[in-house]
Amino acid sequence: xxxxxxxxxxxxxxxxxxxxxxxxxxxxxxxxxxxxxxxxxxxxxxxxxxxxxxxxxxxxxxxxxxxxxxxxxxxxxxxxxxxxxxxxxxxxxxxxxxxxxxxxxxxxxxxxxxxxxxxxxxxxxxxxxxxxxxxxxxxxxxxxxxxxxxxxxxxxxxxxxxxxxxxxxxxxxxxxxxxxxxxxxxxxxx
Numbered sequence: 001x002x003x004x005x006x007x008x009x010x011x012x013x014x015x016x017x018x019x020x021x022x023x024x025x026x027x028x029x030x031x032x033x034x035x036x037x038x039x040x041x042x043x044x045x046x047x048x049x050x051x052x053x054x055x056x057x058x059x060x061x062x063x064x065x066x067x068x069x070x071x072x073x074x075x076x077x078x079x080x081x082x083x084x085x086x087x088x089x090x091x092x093x094x095x096x097x098x099x100x101x102x103x104x105x106x107x108x109x110x111x112x113x114x115x116x117x118x119x120x121x122x123x124x125x126x127x128x129x130x131x132x133x134x135x136x137x138x139x140x141x142x143x144x145x146x147x148x149x150x151x152x153x154x155x156x157x158x159x160x161x162x163x164x165x166x167x168x169x170x171x172x173x174x175x176x177x178x179x180x181x182x183x184x185x186x187x188x189x190x
Contacts, residue, residue: 018113022049047128076097131159156184
């Protein structure tokens with residue numbers, strides 16, 4: 001049975017459930033990148049839920065759809081786990097991945113789930129909300145055309161705060177953000 005909320009919007013309990021499952025099993029992230037030194041920097045925002053239980057992902061997808069948010073759902077196979085002696089544990093169930101990355105959808109979802117998050121992801125969501133509010137405001141001021149709104153110092157500063165909170169392993173992203181901040185600071189001094 002394809003259960004659709006009769007009101008067309010998720011209940012407060014459903015939003016709280018979604019927040020809890022994202023906080024426990026998901027990822028909320030901002031990342032800065034550029035493919036080459038000459039390319040302008042880009043910033044991506046993503047809220048992802050991973051799970052091998054199709055029922056959990058199905059329910060999360062229903063809630064996201066009821067909210068009218070853009071999302072991507074995919075299934076990926078997983079490698080078998082290996083024991084210390086090199087023997088395998090056997091195959092693992094496939095991993096289902098629900099991803100929200102479109103700016104306006106990620107912003108709406110982050111604002112909705114933030115009141116229900118209490119762990120480390122709460123601070124990360126605060127920065128995601130700050131970043132997206134700023135970006136969407138700039139895009140709106142540009143007539144809705146996001147392609148002509150470059151990433152600027154204030155955008156990269158928020159990403160740097162996010163990395164200070166979260167990124168421990170990826171030193172290259174942290175170095176990129178530090179370099180971008182330095183470039184922006186030098187360009188305003190010259």
